[in-house]
Amino acid sequence: xxxxxxxxxxxxxxxxxxxxxxxxxxxxxxxxxxxxxxxxxxxxxxxxxxxxxxxxxxxxxxxxxxxxxxxxxxxxxxxxxxxxxxxxxxxxxxxxxxxxxxxxxxxxxxxxxxxxxxxxxxxxxxxxxxxxxxxxxxxxxxxxxxxxxxxxxxxxxxxxxxxxxxxxxxxxxxxxxxxxxxxxxxxxxxxxxxxxxxxxxxxxxxxxxxxxxxxxxxxxxxxxxxxxxxxxxxxxxxxxxxxxxxxxxxxxxxxxxxxxxxxxxxxxxxxxxxxxxxxxxxxxxxxxxxxxxxxxxxxxxxxxxxxxxxxxxxxxxxxxxxxxxxxxxxxxxxxxxxxxxxxxxxxxxxxxxxxxxxxxxxxxxxxxxxxxxxxxxxxxxxxxxxxxxxxxxxxxxxxxxxxxxxxxxxxxxxxxxxxxxxxxxxxxxxxxxx
Numbered sequence: 001x002x003x004x005x006x007x008x009x010x011x012x013x014x015x016x017x018x019x020x021x022x023x024x025x026x027x028x029x030x031x032x033x034x035x036x037x038x039x040x041x042x043x044x045x046x047x048x049x050x051x052x053x054x055x056x057x058x059x060x061x062x063x064x065x066x067x068x069x070x071x072x073x074x075x076x077x078x079x080x081x082x083x084x085x086x087x088x089x090x091x092x093x094x095x096x097x098x099x100x101x102x103x104x105x106x107x108x109x110x111x112x113x114x115x116x117x118x119x120x121x122x123x124x125x126x127x128x129x130x131x132x133x134x135x136x137x138x139x140x141x142x143x144x145x146x147x148x149x150x151x152x153x154x155x156x157x158x159x160x161x162x163x164x165x166x167x168x169x170x171x172x173x174x175x176x177x178x179x180x181x182x183x184x185x186x187x188x189x190x191x192x193x194x195x196x197x198x199x200x201x202x203x204x205x206x207x208x209x210x211x212x213x214x215x216x217x218x219x220x221x222x223x224x225x226x227x228x229x230x231x232x233x234x235x236x237x238x239x240x241x242x243x244x245x246x247x248x249x250x251x252x253x254x255x256x257x258x259x260x261x262x263x264x265x266x267x268x269x270x271x272x273x274x275x276x277x278x279x280x281x282x283x284x285x286x287x288x289x290x291x292x293x294x295x296x297x298x299x300x301x302x303x304x305x306x307x308x309x310x311x312x313x314x315x316x317x318x319x320x321x322x323x324x325x326x327x328x329x330x331x332x333x334x335x336x337x338x339x340x341x342x343x344x345x346x347x348x349x350x351x352x353x354x355x356x357x358x359x360x361x362x363x364x365x366x367x368x369x370x371x372x373x374x375x376x377x378x379x380x381x382x383x384x385x386x387x388x389x390x391x392x393x394x395x396x397x398x399x400x401x402x403x404x405x406x407x408x409x410x411x412x413x414x415x416x417x418x419x420x421x422x423x424x425x426x427x428x429x430x431x432x433x434x
Contacts, residue, residue, distance in 0.1 A: 002031040005041065008066040008096065009053065012074055012105040015084035016096060025090055027066065028082060038141040038148070041067055049079045055142030057111020058102045068103055070113055072137060110164045110195060111147050123151055123160060126190040126199055158189070162197035166399050169242025170328035171196045176241045177327060184227050184323055203323045205316035209349065214356050218363040220315060220322045221339060225367035228335040231305035235332040238305060246333035246391045247303045248296035255289050258397045262415045265408045277415055288422045289390060296334055296387050300376045306333040308395040310341040333391050336380055339364040340388040386421035393418055
């Protein structure tokens with residue numbers, strides 16, 4: 001099933017692509033397949049209009065329902081019946097002019113008109129240094145804070161990724177992971193710090209999510225544990241690279257601010273149910289979180305590499321073994337939380353695989369038992385469901401704590417789940433003086 005999109009395509013002279021239709025000017029339209037918006041849109045434009053485009057990234061733009069694009073090549077042939085018009089010629093001239101004012105041709109901001117010219121030149125230069133020529137750029141994502149391009153060459157494909165929002169740390173983290181564990185993270189061929197951008201290898205494989213063989217999931221879980229063990233006790237490089245600090249010992253002092261944010265998010269909940277956590281609930285939760293963090297901090301498993309959003313979609317199964325991609329949510333914490341996210345997300349996204357959870361959990365935790373012994377890992381496993389929710393909730397709290405956020409609903413949901421999980425650890429109610 002497709003949906004129709006009307007496009008605002010600009011040129012370097014601040015003009016808009018349009019055609020005369022029924023005695024009025026009309027913007028170009030395409031039928032877009034559902035899926036990742038960037039690649040679905042740019043492929044639709046290429047197939048239906050024979051135009052190669054970039055998505056312009058505009059700050060707080062007033063674009064309405066029109067994606068704003070620019071041609072990759074200003075001299076490209078236009079579709080039959082289309083030509084360039086001034087904004088004053090269009091029916092929505094005032095709104096169109098506002099967009100043009102934001103998307104001025106000289107913009108070198110991430111995703112700006114001139115920025116793509118710089119990126120194209122940079123890619124040609126960097127790939128020439130390793131012996132390849134650029135054949136085509138295909139945009140997979142273009143939004144406030146991030147641009148992702150697939151780069152086709154006369155050899156293998158590559159990826160170009162630039163970020164400027166809360167995930168700006170991804171460049172430094174990706175470089176660190178690639179350097180230390182090159183077999184299991186994509187190689188980085190070049191980086192440009194001023195854009196927080198990097199050129200990385202294309203990994204040929206299938207998503208772990210698509211694997212219908214439990215043994216593939218088990219082997220991936222074991223390898224994930226092995227890779228994480230390489231980072232146990234080596235937290236400082238990850239923290240310097242910008243990984244989130246979700247160490248239990250560090251989160252203890254941040255609990256009051258965290259719960260204050262949860263209280264504000266609960267107050268913004270438009271209706272009930274679901275049940276809001278009250279101030280009394282949050283005061284009791286604070287006592288339990290203090291106890292939980294103290295117990296986790298005392299475990300004989302040092303803090304290390306984890307991921308606050310480990311996804312089977314970001315794990316590629318290759319002939320040489322699993323490769324982990326997109327670790328912008330890398331964090332320093334109790335490493336075992338990555339396994340908890342793995343088997344829980346598997347069950348949520350594929351309910352028919354819920355019976356695999358026990359085997360997957362055993363495969364992952366078994367590796368840790370070999371290193372740290374069964375008693376230590378069993379203590380960690382008892383705390384893991386609650387602490388993993390606390391860690392991801394803290395991650396989103398610190399990212400979204402500047403007032404109302406699109407993630408308010410998610411944070412409220414996490415807080416309710418945390419309240420339930422911690423009850424299983426410490427009993428039905430926790431006394432305020434515990």
